[in-house]
């Protein structure tokens with residue numbers, strides 16, 4: 001666990017970058033620091049590994065005051081990832097990844113073997129081990145940066161805009177891979193970004209900072225979207241937050257069976273929109289029988305997004321809204337058709353979820369009240 005206890009930083013020129021920050025980053029979770037440019041995110045992060053010294057307050061890691069440790073030793077126990085990987089250009093990929101193990105005194109053989117193992121962990125081909133960073137794409141450099149930070153298996157990782165130098169598609173991929181990796185590794189991560197969507201996607205909790213380095217709100221992403229504390233946070237979280245919050249509501253939706261055809265099969269106009277699947281029953285798209293009677297060809301298909309069974313209400317709603325038939329396609333783990341669902345059904349499920357949540361909250365208040373009286377003050381700790 002990383003704890004900021006009333007931490008402030010005022011630079012020599014009088015700029016207060018961080019103002020009385022108190023924040024806990026729980027063990028094994030990702031805490032994202034997000035906020036507008038200049039709000040003190042990087043300064044906060046760099047105070048953890050003592051690249052910057054706080055003006056006042058203290059930072060502890062698992063109860064130990066970082067100010068009491070030798071900075072070089074402290075840093076070897078903390079993985080640090082920055083934009084574009086921050087790789088040494090004159091070292092090969094494997095030498096870059098082996099940096100910290102070698103500093104820790106591992107013999108070269110073991111350190112390089114670890115580097116190659118990590119290349120695989122971050123989804124890179126072992127053949128890249130002997131290349132220099134300049135011969136890698138931006139996304140590959142970023143992965144190497146993550147591998148390097150993981151090399152000595154540090155319990156704590158600091159990540160400063162690690163995915164911001166790559167294009168949106170690669171960025172999305174890197175974020176997904178990073179989430180999968182973290183699910184296996186369970187590191188304690190402090191992650192800095194200026195991108196609220198990245199914060200909401202990756203954070204177990206998200207801390208929003210204001211310019212001047214003051215903490216505005218810290219909350220799990222769903223809570224931040226549902227109940228921003230003030231106009232600044234609401235504005236920063238952005239538009240569509242009600243819709244985006246549905247991404248955190250699991251959908252346990254009953255699905256309808258859907259009539260399907262395969263490519264090459266003739267359909268009749270009266271069928272209207274028909275779902276086309278491959279022989280494994282994986283959805284390929286929809287075809288409008290009224291406009292294209294006759295055998296189905298793949299060129300005529302129109303798609304929508306696919307919702308995983310048991311996924312979020314947002315995915316299910318998006319699937320139904322983007323489907324030309326209005327029936328959203330739900331797929332199982334193997335990508336096969338599980339059934340379809342309409343937007344009305346998703347909204348009914350949402351109303352049901354909300355009623356359940358309200359009932360659960362009322363029961364919790366009643367249980368916390370010794371007399372069973374459900375007044376808000378009776379629920380206070």
Ligand SMILES: Nc1ncnc2c1ncn2[C@@H]1O[C@H](COP(=O)(O)OP(=O)(O)OP(=O)(O)O)[C@@H](O)[C@H]1O
Nearest residue numbers: 011013015017036037038039040041042043044194
């Ligand atoms: N060495 C320094 N000397 C003086 N002021 C500094 C120094 N480093 C940063 N600052 C100032 O401190 C404030 C916070 O900077 P910091 O880099 O921590 O913000 P940030 O939120 O990470 O910004 P960005 O998103 O733009 O990277 C800014 O006003 C910045 O200009």
